Amino acid sequence: MRNLKQLLILIAITALLLLSALRFDRQGEPVHGLVYNDDVTFVFLGDLMQHMPQVRAAAVPAGGFDYMPCFALVRERWSDTDFVVANLETTLTDSGFAGYPCFRSPWQLARDAKLSGINVMVTANNHICDAGMRGIEKTVHYLDSLGIIHTGVFKDSTSYMRDYPLLLRKNGRRIALLNYTYSTNGIPVPRGAIVPLIDTVQIKSDIERAKEKCATDIIAFMHWGEEYRTTPSQAQRSLARWLHRNGVDVVIGSHPHVVQPIEYHVHNGDTTAVTVYSLGNFISNQRWEGTYGGIGVKLTISNTPGRSKYRVEHWSNYVSMDYRGNRYVIVPQCMRDSLPAVQQAEFDRLIERHERVISSLPHTRVISSLPDDCHCGPRAAISNRREIAGQAHNDNFVNP
Numbered sequence: 002m003r004n005l006k007q008l009l010i011l012i013a014i015t016a017l018l019l020l021s022a023l024r025f026d027r028q029g030e031p032v033h034g035l036v037y038n039d040d041v042t043f044v045f046l047g048d049l050m051q052h053m054p055q056v057r058a059a060a061v062p063a064g065g066f067d068y069m070p071c072f073a074l075v076r077e078r079w080s081d082t083d084f085v086v087a088n089l090e091t092t093l094t095d096s097g098f099a100g101y102p103c104f105r106s107p108w109q110l111a112r113d114a115k116l117s118g119i120n121v122m123v124t125a126n127n128h129i130c131d132a133g134m135r136g137i138e139k140t141v142h143y144l145d146s147l148g149i150i151h152t153g154v155f156k157d158s159t160s161y162m163r164d165y166p167l168l169l170r171k172n173g174r175r176i177a178l179l180n181y182t183y184s185t186n187g188i189p190v191p192r193g194a195i196v197p198l199i200d201t202v203q204i205k206s207d208i209e210r211a212k213e214k215c216a217t218d219i220i221a222f223m224h225w226g227e228e229y230r231t232t233p234s235q236a237q238r239s240l241a242r243w244l245h246r247n248g249v250d251v252v253i254g255s256h257p258h259v260v261q262p263i264e265y266h267v268h269n270g271d272t273t274a275v276t277v278y279s280l281g282n283f284i285s286n287q288r289w290e291g292t293y294g295g296i297g298v299k300l301t302i303s304n305t306p307g308r309s310k311y312r313v314e315h316w317s318n319y320v321s322m323d324y325r326g327n328r329y330v331i332v333p334q335c336m337r338d339s340l341p342a343v344q345q346a347e348f349d350r351l352i353e354r355h356e357r358v359i360s361s362l363p364h365t366r367v368i369s370s371l372p373d374d375c376h377c378g379p380r381a382a383i384s385n386r387r388e389i390a391g392q393a394h395n396d397n398f399v400n401p
């Protein structure tokens with residue numbers, strides 16, 4: 002009898018300890034062990050593209066490719082950020098490089114992006130099938146081998162069921178990252194591979210799966226819209242509203258290659274949902290008006306009673322074709338005065354265009370735009386030094 006009482010007391014104590022560890026997510030379902038210690042921060046970047054002039058510019062005489070100069074000025078902008086997300090709008094390979102219309106780019110692009118702090122890539126876009134199944138396999142291989150978190154293409158249904166939706170964990174939060182594309186440019190998705198396409202039936206199922214995984218926040222990265230158009234289409238706006246109604250908190254857009262508006266949903270003074278219709282280009286060889294740069298968007302997720310709230314800051318980036326002897330250098334807004342006068346004038350037009358477009362929709366509330374004199378770290382000349390943060394910057398890689 003005494004042993005039974007002791008057992009019952011032990012069970013009761015264990016139950017109390019378990020209950021004390023429970024936290025409840027926004028749907029009111031228990032999330033075991035979740036404690037929101039601090040804010041979680043993201044930076045979203047636009048299309049990471051590689052036309053052949055860029056590939057040739059990155060080639061080094063001794064062999065291989067060096068993309069570090071491209072990121073040298075801008076990487077300080079996210080040095081204290083938890084997750085830096087870019088749209089990898091190309092496939093990765095070790096040979097047979099090609100630009101438009103079927104992109105196949107050096108894997109060193111992803112290596113140097115990772116060394117520069119970009120730690121998440123989305124891959125569901127209209128160019129992910131450009132090199133067929135072999136291109137998908139190589140792209141996934143290099144991203145996995147480099148330790149880059151990624152979502153948007155899967156070699157098989159097993160990895161899709163295991164890894165999608167992607168959950169990013171930080172400070173007690175579980176942020177689900179969904180990724181969809183409108184098309185693969187008419188190239189069939191290879192048999193066995195999976196690329197999530199925009200399909201509201203499937204998206205709703207994925208949102209429910211994210212909730213079942215106790216996601217505290219849901220972000221959808223959408224490859225959508227019309228190229229070179231600064232106004233989102235009615236289809237984009239309708240889909241964005243549908244996504245928010247069905248549980249997506251933040252919508253991030255890519256594909257138009259130019260910046261489109263940012264829309265905010267405000268509740269009791271707090272921003273509770275955000276849509277960034279298009280980030281524009283992060284890096285490319287495009288030089289049509291508005292395509293030679295884009296915006297970086299910093300998202301801060303914090304807690305308010307009963308829900309998450311979001312703070313958004315944005316800044317403009319400009320792709321310099323010639324920065325102190327280096328080509329295709331991404332220059333952040335706070336370093337515009339380091340450019341030659343002609344490029345400064347071009348960047349100023351781009352900034353003005355971005356600010357006008359971003360706030361062009363009704364019911365848009367711009368929370369914060371970074372000032373021109375924001376801190377971007379030391380304004381040192383770009384170095385071709387081939388060692389970053391103690392990591393070997395080498396061109397040797399085991400091919401898949």
